[in-house]
Amino acid sequence: MNSETSRRISALLAIGLAVAAVYVGWVFIDRHLREKKHEEAVRKKEQESYSPYANQDLNELRILHFYASPSRLTAGQEAILCYGVQGARSVHISNVDEALKPTRNRCLTIKPAASTTYTLEVEGKETASKKTATFVLNVDPPG
Numbered sequence: 001m002n003s004e005t006s007r008r009i010s011a012l013l014a015i016g017l018a019v020a021a022v023y024v025g026w027v028f029i030d031r032h033l034r035e036k037k038h039e040e041a042v043r044k045k046e047q048e049s050y051s052p053y054a055n056q057d058l059n060e061l062r063i064l065h066f067y068a069s070p071s072r073l074t075a076g077q078e079a080i081l082c083y084g085v086q087g088a089r090s091v092h093i094s095n096v097d098e099a100l101k102p103t104r105n106r107c108l109t110i111k112p113a114a115s116t117t118y119t120l121e122v123e124g125k126e127t128a129s130k131k132t133a134t135f136v137l138n139v140d141p142p143g
Helices: 003-050
Strands: 062-069 072-074 079-086 088-093 106-110 116-124 130-140
Touching: 062 116, 062 130, 079 088, 079 116
Parallel strands: 072 130
Antiparallel strands: 062 079, 079 106, 088 116, 116 130
């Protein structure tokens, strides 16, 4: 085999390897994009089917949650008080001095000295409706 034939074979092999590398790269990128598109479709479908707000009138006045964690503590300890509402124009929680706004989820740090009753009062923005929720946060004396 002469050097000219050897160069041609080397050039053809290089071109073949380049084409093969481009093809393999394209296959991997195409698979990745298809998987990503499929994952996005599945995620969107799951969000639509599992959303607690799917098929709801978001202007309907609702208390989504209202609780403290922990639900019992010792005097001097802090707790987290959380609330969430929908369709409300105003929010008030008894024994909380902070100005509150309607939101789907908000938590505040509280430090009651004794057992305290907390009442969440919300007023609807569409109608004159009101809703309330109440719980007692039990506080044990230190010791």
